[in-house]
Amino acid sequence: EIVLTQSPGTLSLSPGERATLSCRASQSVSSNSLAWYQQKPGQAPRLLIYGASSRATGIPDRFSGSGSGTDFTLTISRLEPEDFAVYYCQYYGGSPRTFGQGTKVELK
Amino acid sequence: QVQLVQSGAEVKKPGASVKLSCEASGYTFTNYYIHWVRQAPGQGLEWVGIINPSGGDTTYAQKFQGRVTMTSDTATSTVYMELSSLRSEDTAVYYCARMSHGLGPFDYWGQGTLVTVS
Numbered sequence: 301e302i303v304l305t306q307s308p309g310t311l312s313l314s315p316g317e318r319a320t321l322s323c324r325a326s327q328s329v330s331s332n333s334l335a336w337y338q339q340k341p342g343q344a345p346r347l348l349i350y351g352a353s354s355r356a357t358g359i360p361d362r363f364s365g366s367g368s369g370t371d372f373t374l375t376i377s378r379l380e381p382e383d384f385a386v387y388y389c390q391y392y393g394g395s396p397r398t399f400g401q402g403t404k405v406e407l408k
Numbered sequence: 409q410v411q412l413v414q415s416g417a418e419v420k421k422p423g424a425s426v427k428l429s430c431e432a433s434g435y436t437f438t439n440y441y442i443h444w445v446r447q448a449p450g451q452g453l454e455w456v457g458i459i460n461p462s463g464g465d466t467t468y469a470q471k472f473q474g475r476v477t478m479t480s481d482t483a484t485s486t487v488y489m490e491l492s493s494l495r496s497e498d499t500a501v502y503y504c505a506r507m508s509h510g511l512g513p514f515d516y517w518g519q520g521t522l523v524t525v526s
Contacts, residue, residue: 335513337453344503344517345453356515388453392513395467397443399453 302326302391306400312408319376321403323389328369333393336365336374339402340385348387349374379405410434412442412504412518419524425492428521430504437485438462441507443514444478444489446500454500458507459487494525 303326313319323334332352337345347356349365352372362377376383384407389400415429430442444456457468461480468476477490491498502521505514 333511337514339453344505344520345514346517347513347515350508350513356513390453390513392507393511395458396469397455397458399445399455401452 301396302329302398304389304391304398304400306387306389306403308403309401310404310406312406313379314408315379315381317379319374319379319383319405321374321376321387321405323367323372323374323400325370325372325391329372329391330393332368333391334365334367334372335390335392336363337388337390338383338385339388345388350392376405410506410516412506412516414502414504414518414521417522417524419526420494422495422525424494424525425490426494426523427488427490428502428504428523429486429488430518431484431486432461432506433485435506438482440509442480442487443505443507445503445505445514447503447520448497448500451500456489456502461485461487491523494523496525499523499525 305324307322334352336349339345353365364375366373386402386404388402391398411433413431418426443458446454459466459478466478475492480487504518506516508515
């Protein structure tokens with residue numbers, strides 16, 4: 301099983317600032333089968349990034365993903381008010397699918 | 409448009425079973441696998457398992473082996489997840505989610521069903 305560790309647990313930032321979220325895998329992730337999701341309170345997760353760096357349909361270009369192997373990053377270039385949420389990385393290259401524990405991006 | 413609509417909230421006693429549904433629309437039901445994911449209150453996301461709605465083949469997370477059963481009904485484009493021997497730790501929101509083509513991420517999610525075991 302691939303264990304994903306996200307850091308930091310919480311990121312306190314202001315609108316307009318840059319957010320950098322990290323996801324580290326316990327072993328190399330095949331074919332960059334790494335996704336990022338955003339979740340707001342009371343809502344289902346929403347797919348942001350797949351294949352480590354490809355934006356899902358309708359996702360603004362301020363969201364970008366990078367990385368390979370065991371180290372991955374989600375960057376939000378300039379935070380908008382609607383971006384304050386919890387973000388999860390996910391391995392989807394086989395079973396079991398696994399999720400990181402989440403990073404909360406909160407208003408400073 | 410693609411939609412996954414889940415059944416309503418459930419309250420169950422410890423030891424009971426619960427069967428949740430997830431009705432798909434807006435796409436060819438048999439062409440996409442469906443996953444189930446759960447989220448305990450204030451916690452992260454936990455993968456439960458996957459079903460191929462076409463053939464009915466399933467893979468479950470080891471943690472749930474023996475307690476979970478996923479089935480599909482192609483006539484109604486609905487997948488079901490039954491969890492038995494419920495305990496308080498099973499209290500969570502359960503989501504169904506569609507897997508995009510191939511071995512892909514989860515591109516559409518249901519609204520979630522709250523299961524309370526008390």
